[in-house]
Amino acid sequence: MKQSIGSLTVKSAMLVIAALLLFAPFLFQDIRALEVAARICIFIVLVASYDLLIGYTGIVSFAHTMFFGFGAYGSAIALKQMGPGWDAVALGTVAGVVVSLVIAAAIGLISLRVKAIFFAMITLAAASVVLVLASQLSQITGGEDGITYRTPDLFKTATKLAVDEDGKVVRWFGVKLNGKLAAYYFVFATSLVLFLAMLRITVSPLGTVLKAIRENEARAEAIGYRVVAYRTFVFCLSAVVASIAGSVYAIWLKYTGPDTALSFAIMIDILLMVVIGGMGTMWGAVIGAVLMVMAQYYLRDLMGAASEAVAGIPLLPELLAPDRWLFWLGIIFILLVYFFPKGIVGTLTAKGARPPEPLEGPVGVK
Amino acid sequence: MDKLTDTLGRYGGVNLLPLALAGVAFFLIGAPSSWVTLTVAGLSMGMMVFLMASGLSLVFGLMDVLNFGHSAFVSFGAFVAASVLALLGGWLDGGPLLASAALALALIAAIAFGLAAGLFFETVIIRPVYRDHLRQILITMGALIVSEQIILAIWGGTPITVLRPPFLEGAWIIGDVSIEIYRLFAFVLGAAVFAGLMVLLNKTRIGLLIRAGVENREMVEALGFKINRLFIGVFMLGSALAALGGAMWAGYETLITPALGGEMMIVVFIVVIIGGLGSIEGTLLGALIVGLTANYIGYLAPKLALASNMILMMAILMWRPSGLRPAVK
Numbered sequence: 001m002k003q004s005i006g007s008l009t010v011k012s013a014m015l016v017i018a019a020l021l022l023f024a025p026f027l028f029q030d031i032r033a034l035e036v037a038a039r040i041c042i043f044i045v046l047v048a049s050y051d052l053l054i055g056y057t058g059i060v061s062f063a064h065t066m067f068f069g070f071g072a073y074g075s076a077i078a079l080k081q082m083g084p085g086w087d088a089v090a091l092g093t094v095a096g097v098v099v100s101l102v103i104a105a106a107i108g109l110i111s112l113r114v115k116a117i118f119f120a121m122i123t124l125a126a127a128s129v130v131l132v133l134a135s136q137l138s139q140i141t142g143g144e145d146g147i148t149y150r151t152p153d154l155f156k157t158a159t160k161l162a163v164d165e166d167g168k169v170v171r172w173f174g175v176k177l178n179g180k181l182a183a184y185y186f187v188f189a190t191s192l193v194l195f196l197a198m199l200r201i202t203v204s205p206l207g208t209v210l211k212a213i214r215e216n217e218a219r220a221e222a223i224g225y226r227v228v229a230y231r232t233f234v235f236c237l238s239a240v241v242a243s244i245a246g247s248v249y250a251i252w253l254k255y256t257g258p259d260t261a262l263s264f265a266i267m268i269d270i271l272l273m274v275v276i277g278g279m280g281t282m283w284g285a286v287i288g289a290v291l292m293v294m295a296q297y298y299l300r301d302l303m304g305a306a307s308e309a310v311a312g313i314p315l316l317p318e319l320l321a322p323d324r325w326l327f328w329l330g331i332i333f334i335l336l337v338y339f340f341p342k343g344i345v346g347t348l349t350a351k352g353a354r355p356p357e358p359l360e361g362p363v364g365v366k
Numbered sequence: 367m368d369k370l371t372d373t374l375g376r377y378g379g380v381n382l383l384p385l386a387l388a389g390v391a392f393f394l395i396g397a398p399s400s401w402v403t404l405t406v407a408g409l410s411m412g413m414m415v416f417l418m419a420s421g422l423s424l425v426f427g428l429m430d431v432l433n434f435g436h437s438a439f440v441s442f443g444a445f446v447a448a449s450v451l452a453l454l455g456g457w458l459d460g461g462p463l464l465a466s467a468a469l470a471l472a473l474i475a476a477i478a479f480g481l482a483a484g485l486f487f488e489t490v491i492i493r494p495v496y497r498d499h500l501r502q503i504l505i506t507m508g509a510l511i512v513s514e515q516i517i518l519a520i521w522g523g524t525p526i527t528v529l530r531p532p533f534l535e536g537a538w539i540i541g542d543v544s545i546e547i548y549r550l551f552a553f554v555l556g557a558a559v560f561a562g563l564m565v566l567l568n569k570t571r572i573g574l575l576i577r578a579g580v581e582n583r584e585m586v587e588a589l590g591f592k593i594n595r596l597f598i599g600v601f602m603l604g605s606a607l608a609a610l611g612g613a614m615w616a617g618y619e620t621l622i623t624p625a626l627g628g629e630m631m632i633v634v635f636i637v638v639i640i641g642g643l644g645s646i647e648g649t650l651l652g653a654l655i656v657g658l659t660a661n662y663i664g665y666l667a668p669k670l671a672l673a674s675n676m677i678l679m680m681a682i683l684m685w686r687p688s689g690l691r692p693a694v695k
Contacts, residue, residue, distance in 0.1 A: 060503050110683060117432045120503055121635045122679070128632045129676045262629070268511060275504060327515035335506040337501055338494060 005346040010283050017290055020187060025181055026173050032297070038184055040293045041191035042249045047273045048198050048285035049241035055279035056202060057345035058214035059112070062267055063123035066130045071096035071246025076147045076256035077140060084150040093247040097240050105241035108232035131262050155251065183252055190248050194241055198283050199292065201237075210234055211280075227339020233238050233308070255327035269296075272333055278343025287344050292329075300325055322350040380690045381647075384654045391662040399542040404661045410549035412650075412657025413556025417611030417635045418630060419649050420563065420654020427644020429597050430501070431492055434506040436634065438513035438607055439483060443476040443609025443625030444616035445521050448474045458531050465531035468621040470555065477606045478612035484605025488598050517624045525623045528616045535664050555627045561605065563646050576600060580644055636679045642689025651690055 019029065024037035046068060052318045053059045074090060074096025084090040101127075112120045141147065153159055159179035175181065201207055212220045213227055221227045250256045261264075269292060277288025303325055340347050388405055395401045422436045436437050450472040451458070457468040489508045495501040534551055537544045552608055567573035577588045577595050615630065616622045633656060641652030663674040682690065 059499065060500060110680065115428075117499055117503070118639065120434075121432075121639055122683075125636055125676055125679065127630050129673055133673070163370075222429075269505075271507065273503065324515050324519055325513055327519070330508050330511035330515060333511070334491070334505055337504045337508065341501060 004349065006350065009173055010287075010345050010348050014283055014286060017286055024188075025184055026175050029175060032181070034184060036297050038187045039185050039249075040251050040290055042245050042252070042287050043269070043273065043293055044190045044287040045194045045198075045245040046242055047270055047277070047289045048195055048246070048282050049238040049287070050270050051274050051279060051282065051285050052198060052210075052234055052238045052241075054274055055281065055284070056207060056214060057210045057231060059235060060117075061123040061235070062120060063107065063127040063130075064238070065262055065264070065266045065268055066123075066127040067100040067242040068246040068249075068266065069130065069134065070103070070244060070257045071243030071248075072139060072149075072250040072261035073134065073246075074099065074243070075247040075250040076149060079149040079151060079251075080147050084152050086152055088133075089152060089247075089251060093244060094248055096243045100239040100243040101236055105232060106237045108235040109143060109228075112228055112231045112235065127264070127267070131258060131264070134262055135258055142257065145256060146255060146260070148255045149184070151251050153179075155179045155186065169220055187248055187252050190244070194244060195282070195286075198241065202282055206230075214280075228288045251343075265326075272329055275333060275336055276343055278345035278347070280342075281345050281349070284343050284345040293345075295325070295329070303328075313329040367377030380417060381651060381691070382569065382649065382659055387655060387662070388657050391658070391666075393663070394666055400665065402543045403545065406545050406553070406656065408658035409654065409669055410552040410556070410618075410657070411660065412501075412654035413553050413560075414611050414614050415630070415633055415637055415657060416548075416650050417559060417614065418608050419634045419641075419653055420646055421601075421607045423638045423641065423643055424576075424646065425597075425601055425604050425651045426638070428576060428581075428583075428600050429496070431502055432491065432584075432643075433487075434503055434505075434631075435487065435491070435510040435513065435626035436506075436604075437631035438482050438510050438603045439608035439623060440612035440630050440634075441517055441629055442483060442513070442617070443480055443612030444528075444622050444623075444626055445517060445526070447472040447476040447623060448526055448608070448616050449521075451529045452526075455529055457621060458529055461530075462533050469531050469534075473613055476609040480606035480609030481602045483609070484602035485598065486585070487605065488601040492601075514624060514627070517627075519653035521624065523624060525621045528620050528622060530617050530620065534539045534567075536667075548618060552618060554590055556612065559610070559648070560650055572596070572599075573613060579677075582677065633675065636675050637677055638689075640682050640689060640693030642686075645691050648689055648691035665683035 007112070021037055025034055028034070028037070046064070050061075050064050053061055053064075071093065075092035076095075078088040078092030078095065082091070104279050107123065107126060112121050135144050137143075138145075152155075156179040157183070209220070209230055214224075215229060217227055246261060250261065253260060260363060271286035273292045274285065275288070276291055277286065278284030336343065342350065391404070392398075392401050397402070418436075418440050421439075422433060426432050451468060454468040454471065456462040459465075486558060487509065490503070491505055495541050496504050530548065534548045537546045538550075539545075565573075567577060575586060575591055575593075575596055583593060612626070612630075615626070619626070637652040638649060638654075640655060641648030641650070656678065659674055659678055660671065664671040
């Protein structure tokens with residue numbers, strides 16, 4: 001198959017991003033950059049699993065952070081109660097996955113029969129109830145303050161992965177081989193495995209059925225696929241992936257609270273990432289997550305400077321204040337949905353490619 | 367069983383649910399005075415939620431457009447009314463006449479803002495994405511983000527105190543029953559709006575067209591009526607009602623934050639899902655049920671109060687998947 005220029009661009013961008021993430025601890029040697037890299041890894045998985053829903057199957061759910069939160073709180077509570085150990089990590093992750101699976105199946109079976117719009121409203125309501133519950137049940141979840149805990153000894157910054165003859169930590173290219181490095185590669189490896197698994201699913205026969213359901217539900221049903229069963233399955237699948245991503249993020253952060261794991265702001269982030277990157281392609285999730293996380297960490301600094309520069313003008317400094325960065329992202333989001341509904345990757349891939357052959361009938365007739 | 371259903375149906379069917387709820391609660395609560403207070407609180411909360419939800423439901427019924435940004439109108443209404451009342455703070459102490467003028471001006475400002483914002487929202491945000499649910503959800507969500515940020519930029523993140531006219535403060539005490547005057551006012555206003563909407567929908571030519579549009583849009587278009595223009599009108603009306611509901615809610619809470627819209631949106635969604643999208647009666651029914659349940663459960667089992675709305679919605683959806691009184695066929 002001959003590749004178009006656009007899809008070549010996308011694929012080379014993927015290689016560059018993968019390489020940058022793989023060597024991130026060696027390329028960017030400060031704590032903040034490593035935080036950014038780990039967050040990107042986690043969000044690539046989270047956004048890709050959300051894309052399975054919204055992009056591949058056409059299900060709009062607002063409960064994705066809820067599942068992320070189940071995983072994160074599962075690990076966090078287990079680590080807090082049982083102390084830092086691999087058994088706690090395993091138990092917490094499994095508990096998070098089980099809770100996510102049960103809730104996803106329940107929501108899916110009750111409400112995936114109804115219209116997409118109902119489903120969006122129901123998931124939104126469910127997610128907000130869980131958020132309130134998490135902040136109210138403060139004996140277990142730590143309430144608004146969240147939980148801090150210790151992770152297995154391997155991931156401690158003080159842990160030495162390799163020592164030289166003086167008993168000091170070995171440095172490779174100036175980077176200390178300590179527990180922080182191990183933690184980053186733990187995050188990176190898990191994210192990579194999850195992402196590749198999802199990529200495999202999208203090109204499997206299952207992925208094709210999902211796309212068929214998105215394109216024409218009635219036809220898929222008529223051909224003999226049980227649409228509700230497939231939808232519920234993919235909803236559960238993406239819930240499980242989000243839950244695992246949550247557990248991994250909780251282990252990396254050593255802190256779990258409503259702001260890092262459950263808040264509606266994360267849901268908005270995921271939505272923005274999916275739309276910016278491009279719905280219906282796994283590569284879109286990568287691009288969206290990279291751009292948005294970078295913007296979150298670095299755009300605010302830029303906006304702070306801009307806000308000071310226009311200090312004399314009314315209202316403009318308020319809108320340019322670093323806290324208002326969501327305002328601009330919201331506007332970009334609306335414009336993207338209008339003009340580039342396929343997102344960056346979708347638009348790029350279409351560039352230089354031949355227009356798709358109409359399947360049947362003249363163009364424009366549906 | 368069938369006979370029972372028939373008999374119930376003759377006396378109002380699902381419309382009896384709020385009454386049944388109140389009856390069950392009466393026995394569970396035991397003390398008649400608390401029951402009256404809770405019922406009045408529930409009804410007035412229901413009426414305010416009805417104001418916010420009715421527009422959303424109508425717009426969906428008529429045009430198959432679900433506006434996730436609806437709660438922005440609620441927040442804006444609350445903040446605009448609070449600002450007007452703060453500006454006219456001197457009037458509030460200058461006797462009942464000036465105070466009611468200030469209140470009326472605040473509510474009118476909220477309504478006017480709702481009308482204007484609705485017009486802008488419909489033409490700029492929603493017009494390009496008719497008939498595309500996925501993009502509708504995304505775009506209105508984006509608009510919600512932007513509006514929340516604008517509220518934060520103008521009014522800041524700190525809670526704002528809402529002034530109330532003195533004649534709406536305090537409570538009437540009859541025996542050992544105490545009824546807050548503001549709640550009564552909210553209930554009366556909500557009931558008046560409901561009556562107005564019923565007259566508009568059932569007795570006027572425009573109402574006839576709206577109902578026909580909800581029933582079968584293409585047919586109304588084919589008969590030569592410009593349904594798009596009608597839709598702008600309904601959208602503006604819905605936004606104005608939401609802003610009015612927000613303004614009333616601001617006076618009820620007396621301390622408002624920009625998170626108000628988001629909190630109310632969940633309740634509003636639950637109400638329209640319970641009531642059935644597209645019908646005004648259904649929305650009123652849903653709003654009353656939600657308002658009563660929230661107050662009764664809050665008294666009987668405060669721990670359960672958070673999840674009560676959710677459980678209520680799940681239960682009703684299992685019983686009637688498209689809500690209690692859906693209008694959309």
